Amino acid sequence: MEESDTIITLIGTKLAKTGNEFIFKGAAKDCEVCKLNKTCLGLNVGSKYRIIAIRNGGKLECFIHDSGVFAVEVVETPIVMGIESRKAIKGSKIVYEPVECNLINCENYKICRPAGLRRGDKFTVVNVVGELSGPCERGFLLKVAEVKRNDKHRSE
Template sequence: MVITLVGEKLAKPGVEFIYYGPADPCKTCRLARVCVGNLEPGRRYKVVRVRNIEHSCPLHEGKVRVVEVVEPSIEVAIEPRLAIVGSKIRINFVECDDPEKKDVIRPEGLFEGDAVKILEIVGEIECNGKKYKVVKVMREKE
């Protein structure tokens, strides 16, 4: 679990967001270490608990709240032979030209080569004449 700050509108349990990196005002903010310093650019986070502490912020309509976040599970398409619940694999994104399937082909929050644990098989898709399993994965910290 990670402690960070989010805008008051995002400070609700269950809300997910992707951290894209610090904005310019963050570079001189006294709260930057706890706000953006604990997050990794390009990763998806889910608010699990909102603490009763707020701070002023020039970016988030004046206020940010202290929250606890985790990296949630993410759905991704993989080769069927790798789709074994409970196994740990390194993500290799499959090839697919269909832009409508990009959310499971290259989901935001996962990077090529990430170590993940397969939690569940949730379906399958077909792309470029090949079938793939859609699995729910949790990133393994290395």
Template sequence: MVITLVGEKLAKPGLEFIYYGPAEPCKSCRLARVCVGNLEPGRRYKIVRVRNIEHSCPLHEGKVRVVEVVEPPIEILMDPRSAILGSKVTLKFVDCSDPEKESLARPEGLFEGDQVKIEEIVGEVECDGKKFKLVRVVRGQ
């Protein structure tokens, strides 16, 4: 669980977002350490709890709220030989040239080389004449 700040209008349990790095005004903000300092660029986060604390912010129409976030499970295509339920593996992206499946082959929020745990085998997906497993993984567990 990570504590961070999000714009008041976005502060809803269940909302997912990808953190791309701090905006220019954030670099000199007194709240930067708790706001953007706890997040890793390129990672996906899901709001699990909104606290009843708000602060002023020049970027988010005036206010941000304190929220608790986690990295949610992410679906990804995986080589069937590596896709073993409950196993922990080093992530290796598969090659898939189908643009409609690109978000499954290289989903935002994960990087090649991440340590992930396979939580669920969702199904099977074919791409470029090869069959891959569609799995749901969590990072660093």
């Protein structure tokens, strides 16, 4: 992991533990008036992060977290998704196109349609994990891969 992959953000004191993971859902309405919101909101909406360190500096007040927030260092973790077999090559660049499937009870649905991603998001394949856990009911030929986001469309 490169040092440039580390992001400093703020997180509620009750959640601020090294190793904890979270998915950034975006700003709450109360965040608009906060003078620290640029620090909190410099993350990609829908991406998963792991806390790698708690920064010194003490607790800060927050409109959302009743016990305040701590500054933490986070890294974005790879996203696991189903991609076309022909594109499942370590190091390849892909553009996310959601699988045209509405079988929400399928055991592979969350891999084929990861939450928080938008059509056109750009990724690099970090690792090809293998096959889907069961046959695709729609007949898609997909591999399971870990991908890392290329473009940074951070929240505003």
